[in-house]
Amino acid sequence: MSRRRARRVALLAVAMLAVLPVVAARAVEPTADAVTLDRVQVTSARLQSVPAFDVPASLSVVTLDGTAARPGVSVSEALDGVPGLAARERQNFAQDTQLSIRGFGARSTFGVRGLRLYADGIPATMPDGQGQVSHFSLAGAERIEVLRGPFSALHGNSSGGVVQIWSADGVDPTQGHVQASAGRDDSRVLSASVRGAGDMLGGALAASRFETDGWRDHSAARRTSLNAKLHAALPGGGRVQLVGNHFDAPDAQDPLGLTAEQVRADPRQATAVALQYGTRKSARQDQLGLRLEQPLGGGHALEAMAYAGRREIEQFLSVPVGAQSNPLSSGGVIDLDNDYGGLDLRWRWAGSLAGRTLEFTAGANADRQRQHRRGYENFVGDALGVRGALRRDERNRVENVDRYAQAWWQFAPRWSLLAGVRHSQVRFRSRDGYVSADNPDDSGRVDYAETTPVLGLTFAPHADWRLYVSAGRGFETPTFNELGYRADGGAGLAFDLAPATSTNVELGTKWRTAGGVQIEAALFRADTDDELAVARNVGGRSSYRNVGRARREGAEIAAVLPFGADWSLAIAATWLDARFRDTFPICTGAGCTDPSVQVPAGASIPGTTRRQASARLQWEPGDWRLALEAVAVDRIGVNDTGSEQAPGHAIANAEAARSWNTARGRWRAFARVDNVFDHAHIGSVIVNEGNGRYYEPAPGRGLLLGLRWDWQSGMD
Template sequence: MRAGRAPSPLRHCTLLAGLAVALSAHQAGAQDASPDPVTLDRVQVTSARLQAVAAFDVPASLSTITLDGSAATPGVSVSEALGGVPGLAARERQNFAQDTQLSIRGFGARSTFGVRGLRLYADGIPATMPDGQGQVSHFSLAGAERIEVLRGPFSALHGNSSGGVVQIWSADGVDPTQGHAQASAGRDDSRVLSASVRGAGDVFGGALAASRFDTDGWRDHSAARRTSLNAKLHADLPGGGRVQLVGNHFDAPDAQDPLGLTAEQVRDDPRQATAVARQYDTRKSARQDQLGLRLEQPLGGGHALEAMAYAGRREIEQFLSVPVGAQSNPLSSGGVIDLDNDYGGLDLRWRWAGSLAGRTLEFTAGANADRQRQHRRGYENFVGDTLGVRGALRRDERNRVQNLDQYAQAWWQFAPRWSLLAGVRHSDVRFRSRDGYVATGNPDDSGRVDYGETTPVVGLTFAPHDDWRLYASAGRGFETPTFNELGYRADGGAGLAFDLLPATSTNVELGTKWRNARGVRLEAALFRADTDDELAVARNVGGRSSYRNVGSARREGAELAALLPLGTDWSLALAATWLDARFRDAFPICTGAGCTDPTVQVPAGTPIPGTARRQASARLQWQPGDWRFAFEAVGVGRIGVDDTGSEQAPGHVVAHADAARTWNTGHGRWRAFVRVDNVFDRAHIGSVIVNEGNGRYYEPAPGRGVLLGLRWDWQAGMD
């Protein structure tokens, strides 16, 4: 690595090893002072596709966030729960017409809408389509039990666009029946109502959850409403099996989009909406319904069968601010997107838990197939002189993408203190497009392209002590372009960009995990991902982005997470990330309006936009009796907004505080809470729109705000 840049990985390894040795020595002393043994939690590591192996023993960075209803948050966005996960950036945009921005170790950072480059699941059902585009808007926090975040090489076992994995799991039905109701209100007339109920009998059980969110929006022209429903029903089968039916509904009509701001507009008034947002009444409506069926059935002798089938439909209507003049181009697809997505899939796997050479072995093999049928129409966003209404048809195509994957994985504890986790996945992804809009100057754009990739991964874990793990892992990953990225050619010509190649990555990770009987937890990791055929924006014209492969890129860094009990009532949680994400090859791009011949050179070594070099968070909590008080601080470094590095969103540190009081009564438990966000009223940028063609890169975050809430948890049979 060049002088003046980040310390070498070898130096980081030495520091991590020294820290782990020191902590192990401290833990040994603590164990002498305390006879209490450490109990290992044998939880299913679903993100790593393991069942009988504790997360502590997996050679990967895996975080589990428990959602027990104690958080002093509204429960609207998944970003509320992800702030303390190292390596992950979850940026709430104050724009509910767009999804939360998620990236892991720099993967997914370039996405301007939705979630890109990551695999998402809700109750085991993919929320990422076969083309790699995903969304978390339908993730229901009202009835959720936990969120799992998997980072590093083993993410590749989930297939296309596996820069990281985020899974949300809703709670199961239980006996006795229990539930909750919660209401909260905050700034800008934001209101949230949620409720859940869970029950189970000898055979059948279920859980239902619902929430409703309304807001006038912190920025002008940003009002929104969201309604979500989630149901999870189960039936126990003979032999220890279980079948589950999961359904959810999400509806967000006419969420206003204030668009991004330029740096000058942010200085002027960070709460304003861009003028064209009002002019064209930019807005988005989203509706999604889906069902999933999961079967788990032990077969005896350590064998088990797991099967999953799902189907759903997502409808999008979005009004953009594409200028009327830009739509005079015969290749323009207009300024209104009308998108219907029908999707579904199957997953079948066999699992065996036994022994090899007298040592514990868990083996899994399976296959999955997913299909997405997309009817994409585009309309002009004007009729005569009236703007912001649906006009003439300008695009009509039917797209289909499907994948067929096969995978196998084995975990083997081949020695008392050593274990091996290895896996391989082969993926075939096929894109088809049939153009139904052929006109003068706009020829038939139908076409097809196929991608295939094999992604092996391997990890080794060493346990120098019962409560200390060292591990190393390596693997390959790949990321196909999505249909949105295939939608427009970089040369401005007709047809889809079927010349794009998938990006392929080589990932390595070194890490350590440690804990003691007093509840201290420490995890640290070094990582590097080298990508070939990296995808990046080639040009922005008429409100549309086109992409190209730009050579190689590198994402490397270090993560640290710690949980430190500070006595009976105090605790401190820390998370820190250092990330150096850069293009390693120079490449040309277009920057001027209407440009089709790229002449501006992005030099090698330019930081990948949308990534922060440093990110850290700390939460200090005091819980005396029925009270709880907490203070949080979150710091983020500067974030580049485009490939050339022409501008950066300034770094910032923001503090939050919350307090809660609990009352246990004969009719359940009541909890009142108050939260103050941005305690010191710091002006800062919450998220950026990478490579925004008009220079409106910035989405400001709100100033100081207060949230008040009341929650009731009840259980059947209480006096």
């Protein structure tokens, strides 16, 4: 899609939103099942008694009720309609979903960084800021929460935004589901769940299995996930919850990115070196977490959380044999074992100050990650894509100790204040076990510390209208992957990197009606000092440097508009201008070691798009559900110099579902056509890829068929 066409699509979405208040004023009276927003409690704001509508922050809740005509494999499936958030599915299951919020996290080439991730309240982001969403289980999930803006900083290091997934609790009577679906490229998904509860004890179990041959060559994958939750009531209104999950994805093939010429020739091809070296990745994770909530009387309550887990990664890269002749090379096979765990303890008090409602929270948390990183050659003799000689052996440790406090005070009938502060200490330690005459000891340590205050003010001119302003500071340390290689090519870790610090401001409004209309809009700006960016790519390895100032600013708007009992329209649009504000030198081209090319001040931050919009029109007459979707994305820069961009695109999707109630439960058959008009486009990009293979093409038109059975005990 041309830039002009992308602009028209985005402007059309914004124009439609501009007339929503007028249309909503004529909406029908509320139905019996209309949503009441003030009952929504969003835990990512760390507030217990304050509804999301009154929080001076951009908060989105995506309900996962089992009615989506989706396979339920990736978290990106549920996030299309969240403003300010980009969730790009790579069609490469050897790499994690690309997530970014308001430009934070956009430059990540693997995993998720710059954002805080949680599953059932347990961190999925390590203390160094690197996170994963691969183990997020949609099979038994109840909702996803997305927090954007300054108050994300209350979650600590790398909090450009917060994404949380919550699994469903056990219920009485016992109920569950079985779902099967099949789609293009011989993709199959089977999932099931069961939930039950008694007077004191409840539990839920969900499992899924996914297999695909892959849309691109050399992209077959298999994933198995299991999520279990056990919860029990405690005397005095308390609650304890035990959550465990298992994730296994062996030998997911990696087709790597393509150049622009390769995309034009055949977007389904794999890079030649991917086939030559058999690039692939295996991931396995097991995790257990315990949460406790206990009222203490007098408005006081205690909350505690403890978790521990292990994640194992083995990845075969396409690092050329010649590049590994360098005695400082780490080889072409990554063998990474991660043991991690942490504690969080907080005290909460709900009372009053000067006769006005007050909620106060104070707490501390500590997290630790122990990493054993080994590197091996990816060849033995003439055989490529096999584990060879050891080239790296180090034990890394990163840990944080944070203390935080926040208070929400409704100091006047129409005014409320939310204030908080967090002090974080992050410590990195590395002990090198691979030392030789040509490869010196790389051991080292570095400590970071930062205090991040936030403040927000909310005004309620009407019971269903809020205006708010918020401001705060955040920070982002380099991850261990970014510390791994020095920009000057010398031995040792890049302990000279400084954390990036940001000042964030947001001005927003929220509006709702009794008929279920919801409209939210926000203006935002984040100014960053010591922005981290790629310095060079050599021998399959990226090194980083601090490049000075950056700015991310923009606007976002989202609306849900029901038309009577059967029709609804949901729209989201985002405008983002993300730029470097200082000039800095970089390397360009494969093997470059001299950063002599200057990136000018004002250059766009790669991985970000200036405009994106989505719309979903849904019709539910009786037992049917029909929906049309449209998604438009402006062009995406792929490197710091801006010499290339992934072109913008607009695609349409359609779905239909039919439900039947029977004596043995409710059956639901569904069909979905993605990319109805078979539009060729780029799904995601690999920022600053050293060989110019920036592009990961998205699939053409595809059909998904599925069947779901929801059952409940006691049915005849």
